[in-house]
Amino acid sequence: MEAMTRRDLLIGAGAAAAAGLMPGASGQASQPDAAIAQAAEATMLQIPENRPRLILESVELLTRDGEYLVRLRTKNGLETVTAPNGMRMADGWPIFTRRLAPFFTGRDAGEIESLMDEAYRHQSNYKLQGLTYWVCIAAIEAACLDLIGRATARPLAELFGAKADGRWISVYAASGNRGNSPEEEVQHLRSLAAESGASALKIRLGGRMSRNADSPPDRTVRLIPLVREAFPETVLYADANSSYDVPEAERIGRMLEEHGYAFFEEPVPFDDLWGTKEVADRLEIPVAGGEQEFSMHRFRWTIENRAVDLVQPDLHYFGGFIRCGRVARMAAAAQMTCTPHMSGSGMGFVDVLHFASIHPNSGPHQEFKGLGPIPLASTTSDLRPRDGRIQCPSGPGLDVSVDPEYVKSAVPVGG
Amino acid sequence: MEAMTRRDLLIGAGAAAAAGLMPGASGQASQPDAAIAQAAEATMLQIPENRPRLILESVELLTRDGEYLVRLRTKNGLETVTAPNGMRMADGWPIFTRRLAPFFTGRDAGEIESLMDEAYRHQSNYKLQGLTYWVCIAAIEAACLDLIGRATARPLAELFGAKADGRWISVYAASGNRGNSPEEEVQHLRSLAAESGASALKIRLGGRMSRNADSPPDRTVRLIPLVREAFPETVLYADANSSYDVPEAERIGRMLEEHGYAFFEEPVPFDDLWGTKEVADRLEIPVAGGEQEFSMHRFRWTIENRAVDLVQPDLHYFGGFIRCGRVARMAAAAQMTCTPHMSGSGMGFVDVLHFASIHPNSGPHQEFKGLGPIPLASTTSDLRPRDGRIQCPSGPGLDVSVDPEYVKSAVPVGG
Numbered sequence: 001m002e003a004m005t006r007r008d009l010l011i012g013a014g015a016a017a018a019a020g021l022m023p024g025a026s027g028q029a030s031q032p033d034a035a036i037a038q039a040a041e042a043t044m045l046q047i048p049e050n051r052p053r054l055i056l057e058s059v060e061l062l063t064r065d066g067e068y069l070v071r072l073r074t075k076n077g078l079e080t081v082t083a084p085n086g087m088r089m090a091d092g093w094p095i096f097t098r099r100l101a102p103f104f105t106g107r108d109a110g111e112i113e114s115l116m117d118e119a120y121r122h123q124s125n126y127k128l129q130g131l132t133y134w135v136c137i138a139a140i141e142a143a144c145l146d147l148i149g150r151a152t153a154r155p156l157a158e159l160f161g162a163k164a165d166g167r168w169i170s171v172y173a174a175s176g177n178r179g180n181s182p183e184e185e186v187q188h189l190r191s192l193a194a195e196s197g198a199s200a201l202k203i204r205l206g207g208r209m210s211r212n213a214d215s216p217p218d219r220t221v222r223l224i225p226l227v228r229e230a231f232p233e234t235v236l237y238a239d240a241n242s243s244y245d246v247p248e249a250e251r252i253g254r255m256l257e258e259h260g261y262a263f264f265e266e267p268v269p270f271d272d273l274w275g276t277k278e279v280a281d282r283l284e285i286p287v288a289g290g291e292q293e294f295s296m297h298r299f300r301w302t303i304e305n306r307a308v309d310l311v312q313p314d315l316h317y318f319g320g321f322i323r324c325g326r327v328a329r330m331a332a333a334a335q336m337t338c339t340p341h342m343s344g345s346g347m348g349f350v351d352v353l354h355f356a357s358i359h360p361n362s363g364p365h366q367e368f369k370g371l372g373p374i375p376l377a378s379t380t381s382d383l384r385p386r387d388g389r390i391q392c393p394s395g396p397g398l399d400v401s402v403d404p405e406y407v408k409s410a411v412p413v414g415g
Numbered sequence: 416m417e418a419m420t421r422r423d424l425l426i427g428a429g430a431a432a433a434a435g436l437m438p439g440a441s442g443q444a445s446q447p448d449a450a451i452a453q454a455a456e457a458t459m460l461q462i463p464e465n466r467p468r469l470i471l472e473s474v475e476l477l478t479r480d481g482e483y484l485v486r487l488r489t490k491n492g493l494e495t496v497t498a499p500n501g502m503r504m505a506d507g508w509p510i511f512t513r514r515l516a517p518f519f520t521g522r523d524a525g526e527i528e529s530l531m532d533e534a535y536r537h538q539s540n541y542k543l544q545g546l547t548y549w550v551c552i553a554a555i556e557a558a559c560l561d562l563i564g565r566a567t568a569r570p571l572a573e574l575f576g577a578k579a580d581g582r583w584i585s586v587y588a589a590s591g592n593r594g595n596s597p598e599e600e601v602q603h604l605r606s607l608a609a610e611s612g613a614s615a616l617k618i619r620l621g622g623r624m625s626r627n628a629d630s631p632p633d634r635t636v637r638l639i640p641l642v643r644e645a646f647p648e649t650v651l652y653a654d655a656n657s658s659y660d661v662p663e664a665e666r667i668g669r670m671l672e673e674h675g676y677a678f679f680e681e682p683v684p685f686d687d688l689w690g691t692k693e694v695a696d697r698l699e700i701p702v703a704g705g706e707q708e709f710s711m712h713r714f715r716w717t718i719e720n721r722a723v724d725l726v727q728p729d730l731h732y733f734g735g736f737i738r739c740g741r742v743a744r745m746a747a748a749a750q751m752t753c754t755p756h757m758s759g760s761g762m763g764f765v766d767v768l769h770f771a772s773i774h775p776n777s778g779p780h781q782e783f784k785g786l787g788p789i790p791l792a793s794t795t796s797d798l799r800p801r802d803g804r805i806q807c808p809s810g811p812g813l814d815v816s817v818d819p820e821y822v823k824s825a826v827p828v829g830g
């Protein structure tokens with residue numbers, strides 16, 4: 001297969017179109033900065049004015065077996081349950097129970113877009129800036145959107161002005177492995193591909209925040225060609241998880257280019273925006289990043305300056321559909337792709353389907369790390385991958401519910 | 416009095432020297448970027464090689480009346496107690512009890528500098544990036560430094576290669592008020608000045624993260640001249656807490672210049688590094704910032720590009736003496752001042768004294784928000800402000816201890 005390169009993206013050449021990614025603009029001066037700035041503060045929701053009020057009677061955090069659930073109940077008798085990122089919630093739950101539950105209780109879920117801004121300033125909550133805070137907000141936001149959708153009989157996509165057509169969304173299967181041998185990893189990738197049917201795979205490079213140390217030594221330089229050899233027709237992505245400095249990232253990136261990989265994620269420490277841009281400028285392969293980012297200002301700079309080619313806000317870590325939607329719109333204004341990052345936790349794999357159904361520039365494949373332990377159901381999709389695609393739910397709201405028996409067996413956190 | 420201006424800083428003119436701040440370099444090209452990069456990763460501690468091992472037997476988090484204490488005990492019978500920022504710890508304590516206490520238990524406190532790096536990578540703790548994580552680390556770091564100092568009979572400053580001479584450190588008194596009338600605020604400032612004897616005061620402007628809205632309307636434009644009139648000889652600082660956009664920050668900054676204020680803190684949203692630089696470039700008055708920052712890469716960019724004139728890492732929010740010391744060294748390499756931010760919580764007012772005793776570029780006045788509720792004692796200082804100065808403790812370690820009766824009455828968190 002022909003790999004898409006940064007140069008293709010920058011000049012909008014054929015290979016990029018073939019790979020389904022949007023072509024990019026050709027440098028900072030020609031970036032439509034005003035449109036990007038506008039998108040950063042855009043009003044995202046389109047809710048019917050005659051919607052019922054949805055006063056929140058209770059805002060609860062429940063847990064079972066290390067997973068977490070957020071349950072909202074309205075005074076007019078609606079109830080919904082969503083699932084946040086459990087790994088972050090395990091450390092951050094006092095933010096939810098002490099700060100956010102009291103703030104949102106008694107408020108109108110239909111005003112979620114402005115309430116999120118208000119919550120950030122309330123009692124200096126902005127000092128809790130970080131993934132943990134935004135994971136709590138994302139779970140509350142998704143639940144509010146579900147309530148709005150059900151109360152107005154509209155699927156999620158319509159609340160964002162898009163059409164919910166129950167389309168099948170392509171996924172890529174992301175391996176979580178490091179530390180094994182390249183040969184073992186190829187076996188693992190075969191099983192991932194077989195389970196999901198995915199025609200795109202993502203591998204992990206380097207040692208994770210490791211200042212160039214590999215895990216184990218020399219795994220990466222053997223893995224890159226071996227995986228290509230084993231999967232000659234597959235779209236391959238690679239994630240360094242902040243493993244390298246700029247020169248080593250360039251060396252590894254060249255190897256990825258040689259073997260036709262389609263993007264290179266988080267090559268250098270994630271908060272080094274400038275080093276990331278330097279890597280992106282040096283390489284042909286598209287550079288991806290944004291998983292650990294939670295600042296709209298920093299995403300704006302990243303997009304305006306093409307510091308990555310593909311932005312990856314995490315739908316949970318960055319605070320949900322509204323905030324990630326603004327990033328997608330900023331990316332669209334710069335003719336860039338925005339494919340959300342997603343961990344395997346909660347109901348994230350469904351969230352990325354919804355996001356892709358809303359934003360045309362969400363890229364050819366959405367991240368998939370398995371179905372997770374929470375039993376979910378939808379009225380319009382079986383939520384199972386088939387031939388590398390999962391059908392996006394298209395009923396009112398999120399149209400995905402947690403098994404009521406599972407919810408019943410979960411207990412309040414910190415209660 | 417003559418106010419120090421950004422231009423004075425940039426050209427190193429007399430007024431800056433008179434105000435006790437270091438003059439700055441004159442633009443990006445002439446910045447000693449290599450020295451800044453080196454400082455960002457500098458080894459800070461100078462510990463005698465023949466020090467005893469300080470294996471941590473227990474790492475505990477205790478609480479009483481909304482305050483928090485961290486207690487470390489070593490296998491060879493040493494014990495120390497420090498106090499973190501209580502407001503952040505109230506939401507972030509599971510990070511301490513679930514992640515950091517198990518990590519540090521059994522480790523050698525004498526290796527704190529490398530352990531901090533290791534802890535950040537351990538079990539993906541970096542995903543908890545934010546003030547909450549670093550507040551936990553800062554408390555553990557300070558306690559480890561105290562253990563090292565006491566085990567080697569060296570005051571804190573000596574562990575950083577400086578001399579502990581028990582000097583008296585000048586403080587500025589920072590008002591926490593907003594929402595009152597300018598006349599009420601002047602009365603409050605008079606009482607702050609009388610209590611501390613401080614010859615420098617800081618007021619708050621705008622509405623705090625308020626997109627130009629004042630609190631109450633027109634307070635700021637009346638407050639700025641009124642405070643100058645009431646305190647004609649006092650060094651005055653002003654903190655906007657992210658209240659403005661760039662044009663409004665310029666307007667307010669001009670007013671501060673007109674009335675001889677000495678710095679303008681956090682003019683625009685704190686994560687808008689680029690807007691902050693734009694404000695600093697437009698104004699003559701020195702712009703200060705860094706309280707909410709916890710990324711070394713972002714401080715490095717800020718210093719390399721003179722995005723502020725005065726960097727203010729928070730000794731707790733940024734993770735303690737070692738990390739803030741690297742920022743101070745980066746600032747020194749750029750001939751800039753680094754005055755740590757400090758909330759009123761914990762034993763922060765003592766921490767800033769120590770920091771000032773280590774770093775010659777820490778500025779003329781350290782932040783002081785009162786003594787706080789935790790009863791503290793030192794063998795070499797009464798820890799009380801007199802004529803606007805407090806004596807820095809100079810005995811072994813931090814040379815500051817929490818009243819044992821107070822510690823006894825605190826209970827384990829989450830236990």
